[in-house]
Amino acid sequence: MKTVDEIASEYAARSPAAKADWYSAAAANYDRGRPPYPQAVVDDLVSRTAIGPASRILEIGSGPGTATQRLAPLGCTIDCVEPNPRFVEIARRRFRDHPNIRIHHCTFEAYEHRSGDVHVVLAATSMHWVSRDIAFAKSAQLLRSSGYLALLWNHELQPTETDAAAIAAIYARHAPGLFPTESDAQIEAKLESIGTWISGSGYFAEPRLGCIASTVCYSAQRYLDALQSYSPYLQLDALARENLLRSIGDYVAAQKAGAIDLRYLTGLHVARKV
Numbered sequence: 001m002k003t004v005d006e007i008a009s010e011y012a013a014r015s016p017a018a019k020a021d022w023y024s025a026a027a028a029n030y031d032r033g034r035p036p037y038p039q040a041v042v043d044d045l046v047s048r049t050a051i052g053p054a055s056r057i058l059e060i061g062s063g064p065g066t067a068t069q070r071l072a073p074l075g076c077t078i079d080c081v082e083p084n085p086r087f088v089e090i091a092r093r094r095f096r097d098h099p100n101i102r103i104h105h106c107t108f109e110a111y112e113h114r115s116g117d118v119h120v121v122l123a124a125t126s127m128h129w130v131s132r133d134i135a136f137a138k139s140a141q142l143l144r145s146s147g148y149l150a151l152l153w154n155h156e157l158q159p160t161e162t163d164a165a166a167i168a169a170i171y172a173r174h175a176p177g178l179f180p181t182e183s184d185a186q187i188e189a190k191l192e193s194i195g196t197w198i199s200g201s202g203y204f205a206e207p208r209l210g211c212i213a214s215t216v217c218y219s220a221q222r223y224l225d226a227l228q229s230y231s232p233y234l235q236l237d238a239l240a241r242e243n244l245l246r247s248i249g250d251y252v253a254a255q256k257a258g259a260i261d262l263r264y265l266t267g268l269h270v271a272r273k274v
Contacts, residue, residue: 012131016107019129020083023063026229027086031064033225037124037152038214041266042070045122048208048270049148051076055119058142060108060135061126064090067152072098076119083107109134118142124152136201143273149204151194153267155187157226160215160261166251174244178232184213184265191267198271207271215263220252223260 014022023030051057053075062068062080064087071078078101082088088105095101104111108130121139123130139149158181159167171179182190188211199206218226224245227233233241252260 007128009132011129012135016083016110019107020085022231022234023084023229024086026234027064027084027090029225030087030229031066031090033218033222033227033229034066035154035157035214035216035226035262035264037067037070037154038212038266039070041152041210041212041268042067044210045150045152045268045270046071046074049120049150051120056117057120057122058113058118060121060123060139061129062091062103062124063087063126065094067122067124068095068101071122072101075100078102079104079113081106081108081111108138113142115141116144118144118147120148120150122150122152125154127151132197132201136198136203140203140273145273147273149198149207149269149271149273151198151207151267151269153191153194153269155182155265155267156230157216157218157223157262157264158182160263163251163256163260166255167248170244170247170251174247175236175240178236178244187265188267191265191269194267194269198269203274204271205274207269210268210270212266213263214266215261217259217261219259220249220256223252223262224249 051074055076057071057076057078059068059078059080062082068078068080080091080101080103082091082103083106085105088103091103121143127135168179191209191211195207195209198204227245252258
């Protein structure tokens with residue numbers, strides 16, 4: 001299992017153009033398929049950081065606004081930084097009636113803002129796209145003295161125990177090694193390592209980690225949309241991906257009456273600026 005530092009190094013090393021274009025082909029799939037951040041986790045974030053109407057949040061890699069939607073009703077100012085033009089288009093359409101939400105089409109590295117007046121820097125399953133040297137130093141620079149870094153993580157959707165063996169057999173035929181088999185303990189260990197990653201930067205105190213498991217019921221199409229939004233599937237050989245997705249869709253249609261239960265873990269790290 002790769003460490004978060006190794007994963008971050010791989011993604012952050014890509015050129016700005018590569019970062020901007022990576023999800024373009026899958027932007028609609030991402031918006032339709034990715035699960036929400038559980039309200040309980042968002043409530044915990046709000047409680048621990050005292051976010052209110054007067055707060056200013058900077059969101060790194062906001063995508064189509066998956067996490068932003070949960071915070072929009074609070075009335076706080078949210079500056080969303082997103083390099084992908086398709087995500088920017090979706091987010092601007094989604095939040096056109098929210099003057100408190102501003103979408104900036106750029107990378108976090110290129111983003112310019114007055115230092116020291118941000119209450120919370122938030123990254124929702126996106127911090128690994130930014131170079132570690134820039135991510136923490138710039139976040140700390142932008143934050144006010146009592147500000148917080150908050151990292152949300154939705155882990156990849158996985159079938160429940162009821163369907164795991166059947167789905168694993170489909171992967172074994174079409175994409176060996178791709179099937180997501182990480183246990184809750186492995187995922188939680190990865191989340192714990194992120195805490196060390198944050199505090200080891202020297203800019204933030206040891207974060208407090210919260211973790212919650214959720215179950216969602218997806219139609220076959222939404223499940224396939226979600227899978228097509230994950231990086232390993234975007235890298236998969238086109239024919240293998242087509243056969244894999246078709247077989248999964250057939251299984252859900254024939255064996256699950258068109259709907260399947262899926263699990264995912266959500267982690268939240270909140271760290272105060274030192």
